[in-house]
Amino acid sequence: MKWKPNRDSHLTVQEQIIDWIKTRIERGDWSVGTKIPTQRQLATQFNVNRSTVQLALDELRADGLIESKMGSGVYVANNSWNVLLSKNQPNWHRHIESSIHKPNYHTIQLINEYEQIDHIIRLGTGELSPELLPTKEIEDSLRKISIDSKAIGYSSPQGSEKLRGILCNYLKKRGIESAPENILIVSGALQALQLIAVGLLEEGSIIFQEQFSYLNSVHPFQSNGMRMFSISREHQLKDNLRAHKGKRQSLFYCVPTLNNPTGYNWSLEEKQNLFNTCKELQIPIIEDDVYHELLFETSSPAIKSFDTLGQVLYIGSVSKTLSPGLRIGWVVAPSPVIERLADIKMQTDYGSSAFSQEIVSHWISNGLYEKHLVNLRDQLQKRAIYVEEILEKKFKKIASWKKSEGGFYIWLRFHNPIVNKTLFLKLLKENILINPGYIYEPRDLHHIRLSYAYASLEDLKKGLNILLQISQL
């Protein structure tokens, strides 16, 4: 919990806020030059009205501790007392600005930040609603799990042998033949991408992806000096790949089943075509398959199921189906690749939580997992239909969409190019959080990734109504 003023204190709320901010500055939490949060943000955090915050800031400004810069916000000021301090303060901002890793895009940082605030209606969140998580069942399973003292020591580089064995059987149902030594347990699919970036690629390598790509909203590859290249699945795939690859290393990243953000499912032909083309050009494929269990109808085989040559790095996870809090995913790949990624993972975090691995082993091995999936798909489909009915009634004139085939998302396309940061911020003012298309394709101004998986039904309705109004202003 962030700090809030204590209503029972002998100090006024305003005095407490002033003291708290002074402490931040003295401690160096807010070093000289730090831009302090907006009045709006502070008011939200302190749970007071903005005028109270304003009065506190006025006093600090009077003391010369902070200063406003025209149109850019309020900063910790360079007053003499503070300079004295700052002399001995490491300049964290210089450290941060000159460091290696890219910060998240501002819109995405705002999304991460506002997702923490309870009263926000989240229309785009790619996460199961708390009411869809099998919380009670997981809690019950904790009662049944027996812990082996070997298992809770440092993990073997590739992760729990028990879980890897169980996954081999589980993956058979997806048409994938593997062995425990071909599997690496990771802390979610995103970590798999990170490990692939630093473990298999050199700077300047090319990552091919589809136009609208999850990889534009996170950037494991960009942060490691790789270049992203969007390419069409349908048109002259081979020529384009060959032309843009040149002599460089490259990988093709795709989410062929329930694509994030578009929800599209590749046909069997499209999968085979990509596989054969990449095979011929020796371009390895990353098949991100974290949504396939959420298809309402049965799915066509994974690309990995065609793979006899170790051409495809296959990624799975329970984050979209069981609980993101487990932080458990897996990579299936040829063993030299797995050993390499495991070696780096050992250097990064010494493996994933043994307890999470035990829980996932328990759920998959005794059928709890698949039982839960049946119910989950049913719930998600009901939610999809609910949202589609609202769209039918109210959005037909201004937008189009395809009926959801599963997963979380409806890729809503507005006829007019209105989905820009202004719209995003306007909606935020109304406590509506959306995932705008431009975080998946910077030039896009038409789309919103709607998620029917997170918000409650009435919030979805309320949120969509406000979206309707604002988007028509």
Add this chain to the structure above:
Amino acid sequence: MKWKPNRDSHLTVQEQIIDWIKTRIERGDWSVGTKIPTQRQLATQFNVNRSTVQLALDELRADGLIESKMGSGVYVANNSWNVLLSKNQPNWHRHIESSIHKPNYHTIQLINEYEQIDHIIRLGTGELSPELLPTKEIEDSLRKISIDSKAIGYSSPQGSEKLRGILCNYLKKRGIESAPENILIVSGALQALQLIAVGLLEEGSIIFQEQFSYLNSVHPFQSNGMRMFSISREHQLKDNLRAHKGKRQSLFYCVPTLNNPTGYNWSLEEKQNLFNTCKELQIPIIEDDVYHELLFETSSPAIKSFDTLGQVLYIGSVSKTLSPGLRIGWVVAPSPVIERLADIKMQTDYGSSAFSQEIVSHWISNGLYEKHLVNLRDQLQKRAIYVEEILEKKFKKIASWKKSEGGFYIWLRFHNPIVNKTLFLKLLKENILINPGYIYEPRDLHHIRLSYAYASLEDLKKGLNILLQISQL
């Protein structure tokens, strides 16, 4: 479980081994040019004697599937059938060799590998023995933990608010004043170092450390293009720091309490001297404090407790005390630093296991943790005394050491420079795994990091006897 031949199969063990290796090659697990494991390693994996492996390899060699290269080992051969395959195989080895991240040093890879083998005696493992882990108590606590569906969704960027609040109170006992917004939950201390490397430093930054340093056995900073510089705590600290820092960014990394590998404890004066010197030179300090709870006597204050300016990044963890399998640690730092590291962690793995965080919250908040520590320190001290008695009896002539003050390690110094890779491999032949000094300081040939924390008492005795013999050959 790695594959083993099936004794009940209609195929001979040798035939099964041949088929298994052929499958590895066909699948591309072992692509052309892959060096295959040694006969010794395969024999261990298959649990057969080496002659069986040898016969199998001979047949594969006859088929032209593998070839021996003088003195360098056996490789997947470039025969015509295989070339056909490899044409369409991505060349993983080229990918791996040209990629960004450094592989672990060979000795450390061997340590990681042999730590997985049960009958190995581990004289150096920096990990609690299974019998010292409170496995039963953790299992019981799982029965009591109630899971909140909010908690098992995607975590807030800085980690569980509940746990961060609990840690604030816990850290007070270490003399550290912090607030939840100054804390980031990480998946162990090593991840904290990774995040600091990519989040706060530029390539070419200098990391100051002591001569014998844990950072030489892992390399979060080296892998990100930072340069390590060993420096003496005692001699002309300021001049040396100033001279070698130059205009570059730098950090001072230290384990002032129960240093890994030396077990040394800094005096209060040494801590204050480092703090003041670094403050003057504006060199931030990383205080790695993961062992302090294992001191047999009370410890002097953490460097972080002097810190009013956000000069010190403080790292703690439960991996050395409660269970490494939890993968939970924390960083205490000024909030701009915490927000930056949290942003990168969100891009790396979306946070640490919610279940691990719940377990740690439960253990710390209701006193289970400190109760366990009292008992653990007692157990460790008994083990330390046991080992020191063996050393007294048998090693006095050839080596020296300091009485352990806590933690896991005795930093055994041989009078003669005999601790080289040959000794390491000789001991490995006898199924004894040591942590040689040279993984903590490449030029060292005198030390072994003995750990009394992992092996059983009789294994410690047996292992030390073999060490005694081999080191006297």
